[in-house]
Amino acid sequence: MSAPIISLESLASASSMEALLAKAASGGCSSSSCGSSAKPDDMDPAVWEKIKDHPCYSEEAHHYFARMHVAVAPACNIQCNYCNRKYDCANESRPGVVSEKLTPDQARRKVIAVANEVPQLSVxxxxxxxxxxxxxxxxxxxFEEVSRDIPDIKLCISTNGLALPDHVDELAEMNVDHVTITINMVDPEIGTKIYPWIxxxxxxxxxxxxxxxxxxRQMLGLEMLTARxxxxxxxxxxxxxxxxxHLIEVNKWVKERGAFLHNVMPLISDPAHGTHFGLxxxxxxxxxxxxxxxxKLEGGAKLMRHCRQCRADAVGLLGEDRGQEFTLDQIPEEVTYDPSTRESYREVVARERGDHVAAKQAALSTVAETEATGALLVAVATKGGGRVNEHFGHAREFQVYEASPKGIAFVGHRKVDQYCMGGFGEDATLDGVIDALEGIDVVLCAKIGDCPKDSLSTAGIRATDAYGYDYIETAIAALYAAEFGLELLAESA
Structure with a gap:
């Protein structure tokens, strides 16, 4: 029996949680894989406990868990050539959109409201x-107000690092165990091209x-955090x-100073955003x-490739933003936290992740058995849960995987405008999607119509819905084996 298909949309419904738990429990989940996702062999158990439910620090976790940002810190102490102070930072956030600024008490209300409605929330x-x-x-x-109400939520901050050394001790006292520092240079001469002033x-x-x-200050802050x-x-x-x-050198420096991840993000540069670089x-x-x-950076500091450059008030899984569902005018003045939905969700995910780990191992074995030398770049339409479960026309992004003799690796994502609106596809939008899929060999999706499929084929990109609702790695392994001539025997688990 194959693993039960559990959609994140249905998981978000508190009323269906009990039924989902029963479905997951009866879906053939073996005793060897239930309970929790398997820890990587080369990772310290204490580190794994910190990252296993953090969607930014674990690529695997981002299929299941959501983050929330609260825009409570509008003041800044540096100017970057990629930022316009009238808006959220165009590179750390979705450009051209001003966040809803919050007081700490308003942030507490909003976090509780989101935690009650978005059981995937972990950070x-x-x-x-x-x-x-x-x-x-x-x-x-x-942080103090939120942690009093929701003590199990992970706390993390992002900073440019200039003021960071002044607060490392306090961060440690508050059990903030995830900190992101934006470091664009280790050569100050290059820094002069990026930062007009501090x-x-x-x-x-x-x-x-x-x-x-x-x-x-950035190097000092990084070293202090590593020491703690x-x-x-x-x-x-x-x-x-x-x-x-120069980022090759940056990668070496931060690895030497204990950085856990290095996330290289693309500059967003558009004159409409009013940034120096854009203009x-x-x-x-x-x-x-x-x-x-x-x-080129492989072999240095471990890379994060699944970043979505979230805005400062983002809510939801990476790749989605539900922030507009939780503006202050939609939140009651008095809210009480109910932990039951988040607790139930974690139980469901523990079972699902166990099966997913087993499916990944089988997929890697399939790829290894091909003994092929080629590589495939595969774009996947997914709603989450680690499955091929999104219609091509509904996708707003594609997750990109590379299958090669080294295995199956997540290597990035491609944002696109939704092609199908109200049952009809727009040719101009499809052209944009095809441009965004530059270099992709195959697109996997839950469903695709003949018109977009033919257009993709004309552009040299194959598309198939033959693996709809399979685990992503299972689908890619089957595709890779078929591409390189290995006949797979049909098996039933």
Whole structure:
């Protein structure tokens, strides 16, 4: 019997939770795989406990768990050439959208409301829209208020690092064990092309001096966090012609100082956003340029490739944003946290993840048995849960995997405009989707019509819905084996 198919949409419904638990329990989940997702062999158990339900620190977890950002920290102490202060940062957030600024008490209300309605929620982050460490009083007050009501929620912050060393001890005291630092350079000369000024110790600095101070503070903060056992993720914005090749050196520096993950993100540069880079014509990298740089970094600090550059008030699974469902005018003045939905969801996910781990192992064995030398780049339409479960026309992004003799690896995602609206597809939108899928060999989806399938084929991209609702790795392994001539025997689990 195959693993039970459990959609994240149905999991989000508290009223259906009991039925879902019964369905999962009777769906053939073997005793060897139930209970929790298997820990990687090379990972310390204490580290695994910190990341296994964190969608940003674990690629596997991002299929099942959601994050929430609260925009309580608008003040910032540096100016970046990719940021316009009228909006959320165009590279750390969705560009051109102003976050709903919150007080710590408003943030507490909003987090409780989301936790009651989004059982996937596991992480609360403060990512601005300014700097969480510079606007520290609001950041600290928010964490204190939320943790009193929801003590099991993970707390994390994002910072440019300038004020970080001043607050590491407090972060440790509050059990904040995930910190993201944006580090775009380790050579201050390159920093002068990215940062016009910083504000440090009640004084504004410009030019080389500003970059030198920022660099030293970032390295100090990273080292202090590592010494206290706090996991760090380094964000770097890839700016072609400015720091793209230099990020290889950045990767070495942060690895040496104990960074857990390095996340290289594409510059978002559009004149409409009003940033310096956007107005001066600085382009962002193409998808395949970003992948090429990430490939060069393999073997250095462990890479994060599933980042979605979330806005400062994002809510939901990575790749979706439900923030507009939880604006303040939709939240009661008095809210009480009910932990039952989140607890039930975690029970369901533990079973599902156990089966998923077993399916991954079988898929990797299939790929290894081909003894092939080729590689496939596969784009997957998915709603979450680690399955091929989204209609091609409904997809707003495709998750990209590479199958090769090394195995099956998640290597990125491609954002697209939804092709099918109200049952009809727009040709212009389809052209944009095809452009976004540059370099892709095969598209996997739950369903696709003949018209888009033919258009993709004309562009040299195959598309199939033959593996709809399979686990992603299972589908890719079967596809890879068929591509390279291995006949698979039909098996029933």
């Amino acid at each position: 609360l982050g403060i990512a601005g829209p300014g700097d969480a460490c510079y606007d520290w009083k609001k950041t600290r007050a928010t 504000f440090y110790r009640n004084r504004r600095y410009t030019g080389l001096e500003a970059s030198q101070i920022l660099h030293e 056992g706090i996991l760090t993720k380094i964000n770097s914005v890839m700016i072609p012609g400015v720091n793209d090749e 001066t014509g600085q382009r962002g990298p193409k998808a395949m340029e970003l992948k090429a740089l990430q490939d």
